[in-house]
Amino acid sequence: MVQPATAHEHVTVSQTDGVLExxxxxxxxxxxxxxxxxxxxxRALVTADTDPAVRVALITGTEDCFTAGNDMVEFLKDPPKGxxxxxxxxxxxxxxxxxxxVAAVNGPAVGVGTTLLFHCDLVYCARSARLQMxxxxxxxxxxxxxxxxxxxxxxxxxxxELLMLSETFSGEEAVALGIxxxxxxxxxxxxxxxxQALRLAAQxxxxxxxxxxxxxxPTRDAVAAHMKLEGDTFLERLSSPEAREAMTAFMEKRKxxxxxxx
Ligand code: COA
Numbered sequence: 167m168v169q170p171a172t173a174h175e176h177v178t179v180s181q182t183d184g185v186l187e188x189x190x191x192x193x194x195x196x197x198x199x200x201x202x203x204x205x206x207x208x209r210a211l212v213t214a215d216t217d218p219a220v221r222v223a224l225i226t227g228t229e230d231c232f233t234a235g236n237d238m239v240e241f242l243k244d245p246p247k248g249x250x251x252x253x254x255x256x257x258x259x260x261x262x263x264x265x266x267x268v269a270a271v272n273g274p275a276v277g278v279g280t281t282l283l284f285h286c287d288l289v290y291c292a293r294s295a296r297l298q299m300x301x302x303x304x305x306x307x308x309x310x311x312x313x314x315x316x317x318x319x320x321x322x323x324x325x326x327e328l329l330m331l332s333e334t335f336s337g338e339e340a341v342a343l344g345i346x347x348x349x350x351x352x353x354x355x356x357x358x359x360x361x362q363a364l365r366l367a368a369q370x371x372x373x374x375x376x377x378x379x380x381x382x383x384p385t386r387d388a389v390a391a392h393m394k395l396e397g398d399t400f401l402e403r404l405s406s407p408e409a410r411e412a413m414t415a416f417m418e419k420r421k422x423x424x425x426x427x428x
Pocket of ligand 1: 194195196198199233234235236237238239274276277278300301304
């Protein structure tokens with residue numbers, strides 16, 4: 167059973183005028199996400215959808231970072247296993263979310279820090295935002311439906327560049343690629359995202375939910391099936407020698423060496 171939203175050491179939740187603000191707060195680890203943090207994020211999303219006082223959820227990070235994605239130490243020592251793992255439940259909830267989701271992104275947004283944005287409705291970036299999906303560089307594969315949604319949004323060549331070369335891109339590029347709405351100065355992006363969330367919260371709520379359902383509806387089942395395929399493969403890849411080399415190299419602060427793999 168899903169627990170009600172409760173504050174977590176690294177995921178805080180606050181509510182103002184119909185907007186549930188979810189903050190990822192683990193700055194000493196660049197807001198890297200642990201199992202417990204995924205669970206807290208899922209609870210917050212469920213609360214947003216089930217609490218009648220909430221009309222919009224806004225997800226953001228801390229002063230210099232959105233999130234560095236999955237915690238690499240957990241990937242090595244306690245990797246997620248199966249559909250019931252916290253990360254998979256979080257991704258399933260993102261896809262199922264009925265009320266609108268707004269994201270305010272600054273600094274690094276790595277891995278799931280970028281792919282979760284494809285499931286948000288409005289995405290606002292700071293000038294400092296640096297997005298990246300380094301799944302291939304980590305010996306893994308895309309997740310959260312990225313390998314289906316990206317080519318749909320931007321075409322195969324650009325999607326292949328971002329995924330296969332794991333290229334880092336800015337908020338301006340994210341807007342040009344069609345995955346973010348606007349870029350603001352670092353001092354302004356959160357206030358602008360809050361302003362838009364409040365505007366959404368003032369709209370007729372049932373009409374907003376219906377419109378989200380219609381926007382997402384035509385692709386939802388196919389995205390869910392593709393996410394499941396990616397997710398199963400991703401979890402298998404976590405124990406592959408390529409991924410072990412990549413993640414160990416990150417923790418040891420050295421360049422990975424993939425020369426022995428065929
Ligand atoms: N998991 C666990 N720890 C992480 C982490 C992650 N995903 N990302 C950063 N950290 C830790 C670093 O190991 C470092 O720890 P230390 O202080 O003990 O050395 C600390 O957070 C600060 O990170 P650092 O790399 O020094 O900051 P930076 O500003 O130079 O770079 C990032 C920030 C996010 C670009 C860089 O940390 C990074 O690439 N992280 C990995 C992202 C990633 O591949 N995520 C997984 C996607 S599936």
